[in-house]
Amino acid sequence: MNEIVTNEVVIEVGKRPVREVHMEMLAAANAGKSILVTNTLSRHNLGVGLPAGCKVRFEGSVGYYCGGLNTGARIEIERNAGWGCGEAMSDGHVTVGGYAGMSVGAAMLGGTIHVKGDCGPRCGVAMKGGNIVVEGKIGYQSGFMAHGGRIIALGGAGGSCADALWEGEVWVTGDVEDLGVDAVVTEPTAEQVAEVDAILDPLGLKDTSRDWRRIIAGQRLWYFESRDAKAWLMI
Amino acid sequence: MCGIAGRILNAPGQVGRDLVELMDAQEHRGADSTGFAIYGVPRESGYVVRAMGFERDTLSRDLEEFRAILREHGGDFIDDPVWDDARTSHYSVRMTITDPDDLARWTADADEICTRLEMLSVGRSLEIIKDTGGAYEVADKHGVRDMIGTHGLGHARLATESDVRPNASHPFWARPFADVAIVHNGQITDYYSWRNRLEHKGYRFLTYNDSELIAVWVSDRMKEGLSMEQALARSIREIDGVFTFMISTPDMIGFAKDRFAMKPLVVVNQNGEIAAATEEQAVRRVFEDDHIAILNYDGPGQQGIWGVGNRRAAA
Structure with missing residues (x-):
């Protein structure tokens, strides 16, 4: 049963159909209420396609695709998120209090995802815009084929980092296990660091003493020539 | 996409019930079929055989033919076989048998009638139950919730590269090794080259399922x-594809994940x-405490084992 507490609507998930939960969330959002979602049981597809202005907090952990297709909602997940958290979001803000599974922020276009723990493989795969901030370590092959946007990892990176990166950027402090194909480390300019600090500052994470590695595409894949034996060896 | 699960209890208990929930x-993740590999209290001698027949009319x-082959190899039924009474043409049968003289040779001969009666598992404690349908449907039909044991595996199958048939479901018995079972989520891309090599070594495969x-x-x-x-580590290096699999024996469950970190595995200890x-x-169906520690085995090339009973070891 739903319960209205001041300006907040409490919606329980349990074993109810996710479609039913979603319709209640949309109704609450349209009524200008903030939403507390309880008893989430790590269910999938919660909080997908939420509109701008919507404010939701999920108690506990959520399953796959939470916050996907977000167009401007502010979403807070108390604990862990499964695969594809914030996938294809175009705006808004998603906070994950714990661990985020594989492909967090996949194909995202805009907005910010903030993961307070570590995240799984292929963080920001094929992302095209926006920012992913990870306080812990980003997993294997993070930034894979990212076309834009920025991944900022404060606790290091797993293997094959920024593999086949296109125009995105992966910023890392801490150890990088190894770089992916065509990824190169560059020294960031003061202006670039200031841009990253401007993203971290509202999250309370700005620290001017950090030693950054800015990883971008070496661009050899941009001009790939199939008859070039060295290019094949690179892959 | 398939779903896999493993469960280990500290003492014999309701492992069947837990696996059904898992x-x-x-x-x-796969509504084509569901299966369970459950390790009960081990017998000191004799085996439990789980088998599937394909024509109830010829049960x-x-x-009788199965028993005749068994007798040729020095074994016999201990108890009368029992089977399900569902209205399906296929049927599942449970047999307890005395030890044949040579398990591998008997298995090979018994497999000569596998188009009519196929052994799903042979073990001192292992029993594999699998069928088409969802977890509750299979559990209701075969009494899985009532099965007591120390550990086991579960599988929900989405058929991608082989048939949807009751016997093509998981788990698979590692024919002819007693008490070894596997569940797998993924695809093995060099399946035929490995199958050819193993067949040349004398192994027989009854399906075209890469998990077998x-x-x-x-x-x-x-x-x-x-x-x-060591075997798990080599599988990651030598088998090509994307996979997470769990393999069970009477005293452990092991897991391995491919080098590309494509298939997830979540564990609570x-x-x-263990629930994986x-x-x-x-x-979370097994551990209702919302604040249990969840371990995500998401990295590439991960492997480990969990011991059962006296063989406890952290993964």
Whole structure:
């Protein structure tokens, strides 16, 4: 049963159909209420396609695709998120209090995802815009084929980092296990660091003493020539 | 996409019930079929045989022929076989048998009638139950919730590269190694080359399911002297594809993940009792405490084992 507490609507998930939960969330959002979602049981597809202005907090952990297709909602997940958290979001803000599974922020276009723990493989795969901030370590092959946007990892990176990166950027402090194909480390300019600090500052994470590695595409894949034996060896 | 699960208890208990819940929570990953490998209290001698017949009309004749082959190898039924009374043309049968003289030779001969009666598992404690349908449907039909044991595996299958048939479901028995079973989520891309090599070594495969191959592959390496851990490590290096699989023996469950970190595995270890599954929401069916520590085995090339009973070891 739903319960209205001041300006907040409490919606329980349990074993109810996710479609039913979603319709209640949309109704609450349209009524200008903030939403507390309880008893989430790590269910999938919660909080997908939420509109701008919507404010939701999920108690506990959520399953796959939470916050996907977000167009401007502010979403807070108390604990862990499964695969594809914030996938294809175009705006808004998603906070994950714990661990985020594989492909967090996949194909995202805009907005910010903030993961307070570590995240799984292929963080920001094929992302095209926006920012992913990870306080812990980003997993294997993070930034894979990212076309834009920025991944900022404060606790290091797993293997094959920024593999086949296109125009995105992966910023890392801490150890990088190894770089992916065509990824190169560059020294960031003061202006670039200031841009990253401007993203971290509202999250309370700005620290001017950090030693950054800015990883971008070496661009050899941009001009790939199939008859070039060295290019094949690179892959 | 399939869903897999493993469960270990500190003492014999309701492992069947737990595995049913673990699989029901993952039914959306594969509704074609569901299966369970459950390790009960081990027999000191004799084996439990789980088998599937494909024509209920010929059940009596099939069992008589099966028994005749068993007798040729020095074994016999201990108790009368029991089977399900569902209205399906296929049937599942449970038999207890005395030890045949040579398990591998008997298995090979018994497999000569596998088009009519196929052995799903042979073990001192292992019993594999599998069928088409979801977890609750299979559990209701075969009484899985009532099965008591120390550990086991579960599988929800989405058929991608082989038939949807009751016997093509998982788990697979590592024919002819007693008490070894596997569940697998993924695709093996060099399946035929490995199958050819293993067939040349004398192994027989009854399906074209790549999971059956992994079970035999790992068991063959262990037969050659590798430990489970060593065999799992080699599987990651040598088998091509994307996979997470779990393999079970009477005293452990092991897991291995491919080099590309494509298939998830979520684990809870609470006071030595393990629940592992493809999805976090599944392990929450077993551990209701919302604040249990969830371990995500998401990295590339990961492997490990969990011991059962006296063989406890952290993964």
